[in-house]
Amino acid sequence: MGGYDGSILNGLNILPIYNDYFNLNAPTRGLNTASVFIGGFFGPLVSGPICDRLGRRPAIFWGGAFTIVGIVLQTAAQNIPMFVIARIVLGFGSILSGIASGVYLSETFAGRWRAWGVVGLLNDFYYVGALIAAGITLGTGQWHSTWAWRCPSLIQAIFSLLCILILPFIPESPYWLVAEGHLEAARIAIAQTNSNGEVTDPVTSTVYKESLDALSFQKSEHGKTMTLLQIARDKTARKRLLIGMSVGPFGCIAGNIIAAYYLGAELDTAGVTDRNDKLKANVVLNVWCLFCALAGTHVAAKWGRKSMAILSEILLVICLFIIGGLSKVYADNPNGASKSVVYGDVAAMFLFQGFYSMAWTPLMYLYPPEVMNYAVGANGLVFSQLVLHCFAVAFVFVMPIALENIGWKMYMINGSWDIVIVVLIAICWVETKGKTVEEIDARLKGKKHRSDEDSCQGLEEEEPDRYGRDVEEKTG
Structure with a gap:
């Protein structure tokens, strides 16, 4: 989504028909482009509470909904103020769904895939969206109407729409389910994402126990x-x-x-x-x-x-x-x-x-x-x-x-x-x-401290949503 949005503005800024329609100069071109980050500034302020109170999937849903509203407004924009407001709404929704998606992926991907899932799929695939947008603007750039820039804008809604349609068919984050006390639902979700739905699989049992341990750590004094x-x-x-x-x-x-x-x-x-x-x-x-x-x-x-x-x-x-x-x-x-x-x-x-x-x-x-x-x-x-x-x-x-x-x-x-x-x-x-939490502490503090805090931080290292330990190593 972010890659598509960045590349589409890159393409639109090249199109004479887009620049002529809004009568853009350097400052207004910068405003049209930068306004998405104004909306993105407010997203982090509410993403945490929404993710924690409603769940990861509802947060992704509302982020996608705001994004679609922003896209529709951008497609229909008649002047610079309307375009800028659309970009702000789009930016808010995009960052809300982006943060929620990152948390969701980190909490649901199996340990052995987590690095590629969170970093690879979420961030590297920025350029997949960018490539799609670049190809579309290359094609519509030959058109002689305002749909040369409106069409690429509208197509952007497909990604958020697909995301909303897929949400009912994927499990909620097992980590969030554990935190909310839905333990059986959490076990089923872990089985779906780690062991092909086998609730009795050793991997499922291990990940489930780690989720409970991580929650216990967070509720302790050292986990605050x-x-x-x-x-x-x-x-x-x-x-x-x-x-x-x-x-x-x-x-x-x-x-x-x-x-x-x-x-x-x-x-x-x-x-x-x-x-x-x-x-x-x-x-x-x-x-x-x-x-x-x-x-x-x-x-x-x-x-x-x-x-x-x-x-x-x-x-x-x-x-x-x-x-x-x-x-x-x-x-x-x-x-x-x-x-x-x-x-x-x-x-x-x-x-x-x-x-x-x-x-x-x-x-x-x-x-x-x-x-x-x-x-x-x-x-x-x-x-x-x-x-x-x-x-x-x-x-x-x-x-x-x-x-x-x-x-x-x-x-x-x-x-x-x-x-x-x-x-x-x-x-x-x-x-x-290759550094443990203790070793990073040593670099930051100038000395190692082997207190009870470090023993608690050992649990932190096993926390599934932050450190991605491959539980299959422990289950053999």
Whole structure:
């Protein structure tokens, strides 16, 4: 859903008929595009209570319903205010269903599939939706009516509609059922998702027991979540929050927003001005990014999160400076620039997106829950989403204005920001690859503490919805 929405705006921003209909300039183009993140800012504020009180499936349902309302309004938009309001409603529904879906997947996927299910299906498949949207806008881009942009907008509702129709046929999260006291329903749900419906299967029994243990831990003194005020007063908790929430802003600042939402303007700086060429590049770019994201998820466990982030940022810095340099060459002599300059610039853009997708696409979902323990995680992840959407609103709005006014210099500025990010990651981040909760604590506190707290945190490590331990190892 998010991938489709991002790519559709990328395609629409390329279409003259969309820009002409709303009489867009750089600021209004940025407003139309960034407004979805305004709605996304409010989603995390209510997603937690809705998920906990109503259940994961109802939260997904209401998120999908809000999204469909936003899509209908966007399709029927007659002016910029109507379009912006539609995008805000769409953004709210999208983030509500997105958070609920992430929680649902993490709580229902069998342990051996959880990493691919949560990180792979939920985040890497951003580019599947993006590819579909890019293909649709490539086709409708040839139309000479407003349906060139209204049709791709309307098609977006299919995904939310399918999701709503499928919901009655899938089980509720077993973890939520246990928390609400529906123990027999939870056992049946666990059997459906772990052992082909066999309630007496050893795997079902083990996962069921782990769910009970995790709930018992959360109700204990050590399982209580910390408020944001408590987090702010505790040095280690504060460090966990700052490191975990840095992933979102770092991902925004890295430079991906340019190609994700304003590929047409970026290609203009490289000398690619034909509308069809831009739409085709959007399709190819999403195929390339999907491949890189899936590859990155596969190797994330081998390389380590911190090492992966540092290597990616260094490569992004190099690509941005190359893009900026070649774009300057073209800007200085647009009529006399050789084809090699244009091809080199486009190639560097593709490499940039590939390096970004390989590291930051999986890290966005993978790293924050690993560095935030249970006590910090609930409020910490919500606060991280709020910060992420604040940065997204600012950068998505400003980027077309910057590209129009300073052109190639924007790449140099962005590359300089990424150098700062490399330093911050190297100094502040902790490596979580292969680390236990105790070992991560040791890095954050400067010493190991083998108190009763750690013995309770051992239960946390077994918690099915957060750490994905493969129970088949225990059942033989």
